Amino acid sequence: MARDLLKVRIDEIPDAGLDVSIEKADERFAALVAGLAQGPGEQTGKAQVRLELWPKRIDAIGSFAVTVPQVCVRCLEPFVMHLEHQFTQYLMRTSADDPEEAGDGEIELSLRDLDRSSLVGDEVDLGGILQEELLLATPTKLVCKEECKGICGGCGAELNSEPCTCEPEIDPRWDALKALKLD
Ligand SMILES: [Zn+2]
Ligand SMILES: [Zn+2]
Numbered sequence: 001m002a003r004d005l006l007k008v009r010i011d012e013i014p015d016a017g018l019d020v021s022i023e024k025a026d027e028r029f030a031a032l033v034a035g036l037a038q039g040p041g042e043q044t045g046k047a048q049v050r051l052e053l054w055p056k057r058i059d060a061i062g063s064f065a066v067t068v069p070q071v072c073v074r075c076l077e078p079f080v081m082h083l084e085h086q087f088t089q090y091l092m093r094t095s096a097d098d099p100e101e102a103g104d105g106e107i108e109l110s111l112r113d114l115d116r117s118s119l120v121g122d123e124v125d126l127g128g129i130l131q132e133e134l135l136l137a138t139p140t141k142l143v144c145k146e147e148c149k150g151i152c153g154g155c156g157a158e159l160n161s162e163p164c165t166c167e168p169e170i171d172p173r174w175d176a177l178k179a180l181k182l183d
Contacts, residue, residue: 004028004127005020005022005026005028005126006022006026006028006125006126006127006130007123007124007125007127008020008123008124009122009123010053010058010093010122010124011122013053013058013124015053017050017051017052017053018050018051019048019049019050020048020049020050020051020126021046021047021048022046022047022048022049022064022126022130023046024043024044024045024046028127029045029047029127029130030043030045032127032130032131032134033045033066033068033134034068035134036066036068036070036081036083036134036138037068037069037070038068038069038070038078039069039070039071039078040069041069041078042067043066043067043069044065044066044067045064045065045067046064046065047062047063047064047065047130048063048064049061049062049126049129049130051124056093057090057091057093058090058091058093058124059088059089059090059091060087060088060090060124060126060129061087061088062086062087062088062089062129062130062133063084063085063086063087064083064084064085064130064133064137065082065083065084066082066083066084066134067080067081067083068080068081068083069081070142071142072142072143072144072148072150073141073142073143074143074148074149074150074151075144075148075149075150075158075160076151077144077158079144079145081142083134083137083138085133085134085136085137087129087133087136089129089132089133091124152164152166154166
């Protein structure tokens with residue numbers, strides 16, 4: 001079985017830190033990128049993660065750029081989603097031989113404030129970190145463009161390229177509103 005490049009043993013991180021480059025050729029990363037895609041189209045992605053060793057934690061400082069096909073939730077047209085994201089995660093190290101683990105109150109508090117810390121044992125799973133960050137970076141509403149007008153629920157017109165042909169509804173509240181605005 002091929003070595004999982006996204007799993008880094010902590011004893012393999014040199015004091016100067018470790019830079020890991022992840023390309024889409026990496027199977028696990030490719031699967032994460034594919035998980036964001038909808039419909040056919042080219043998928044590209046690359047990520048960089050720097051791991052820095054600290055006595056009680058490991059900092060994972062990274063970035064990625066990912067391009068995947070998507071479908072607009074408003075107009076239902078396919079579009080190309082491009083995500084670029086930078087992140088820092090603080091990974092608290094567990095150590096059985098250190099019962100004073102909670103002693104460093106200052107660091108613990110600031111890390112808890114960031115709410116981005118998790119525990120690691122003897123290896124760092126870059127796949128889990130990247131998966132989390134990819135989800136964070138993905139907008140909750142996937143639209144082809146911010147100003148996409150979508151599809152009219154009445155006549156079905158694709159409002160970016162054609163006008164709505166619905167009969168205007170007569171709403172008595174409209175007259176009241178007009179009267180207000182004219183004052
Ligand atoms: Zn759209
Ligand atoms: Zn319409």
